[in-house]
Amino acid sequence: MESVKLHDKVFESYISEAQIDQRVGELGAQIGDDFRDVDMLSIGVLNGAFVFAADLLRAIPYEVECSFVKMSSYVDTHSTGVVSELIGLGESLEGRHVLIIEDIVDTGSTLRKFMETLRGKNPASVRIASLLLKSEVFDNAFPVDYVGFDIPNHFVVGYGLDYNGLGRGLRSIYRIVEG
Ligand code: IMP
Numbered sequence: 681m682e683s684v685k686l687h688d689k690v691f692e693s694y695i696s697e698a699q700i701d702q703r704v705g706e707l708g709a710q711i712g713d714d715f716r717d718v719d720m721l722s723i724g725v726l727n728g729a730f731v732f733a734a735d736l737l738r739a740i741p742y743e744v745e746c747s748f749v750k751m752s753s754y755v756d757t758h759s760t761g762v763v764s765e766l767i768g769l770g771e772s773l774e775g776r777h778v779l780i781i782e783d784i785v786d787t788g789s790t791l792r793k794f795m796e797t798l799r800g801k802n803p804a805s806v807r808i809a810s811l812l813l814k815s816e817v818f819d820n821a822f823p824v825d826y827v828g829f830d831i832p833n834h835f836v837v838g839y840g841l842d843y844n845g846l847g848r849g850l851r852s853i854y855r856i857v858e859g
């Protein structure tokens with residue numbers, strides 16, 4: 681599929697299924713090495729991270745516990761800056777090594793808010809894996825330890841990412857065609 685139309689906007693092919701597959705495999709191997717002997721809990725950030733989390737977990741060569749939280753800040757194609765936590769965390773994080781799994785870090789406000797709530801739960805460490813990073817926009821307020829692809833400031837959909845609810849099931853990543 682070269683391009684797709686979602687609501688009123690057209691998106692063009694950007695990162696292929698094969699490229700994603702290869703990169704997720706590399707990240708899974710690296711994360712697998714880094715967390716091998718520790719008590720790890722991975723936390724996917726819904727909605728967008730559900731596809732990446734599913735593939736990343738299966739790329740880690742041993743059993744990993746996985747939970748999810750639900751955060752929301754985006755309306756249309758822009759971050760509102762107001763982040764709300766819609767579903768919280770049930771698990772205790774005390775002394776555990778946490779891996780946050782995100783679809784994309786854009787302004788960073790979603791994860792900044794989430795990390796504030798994690799800090800009170802006394803995890804042994806917190807690391808972040810994000811499939812995509814918009815480093816031109818991100819203020820580097822915290823390290824993103826595992827990055828799939830660093831991309832320019834384009835709005836993208838697919839592989840879990842949506843435009844107003846559509847596009848999450850696309851197997852590859854598409855970027856918006858402006859104008
Ligand atoms: P941030 O809080 O600005 O870092 O934005 C993070 C959240 O906004 C991500 O977890 C996504 O759910 C959403 N988001 C940011 N950029 C995009 C995009 O290009 N396409 C779709 N969703 C995005």
Ligand code: MG
Pocket residue numbers: 725726727728729782783784
């Ligand atoms: Mg997200």
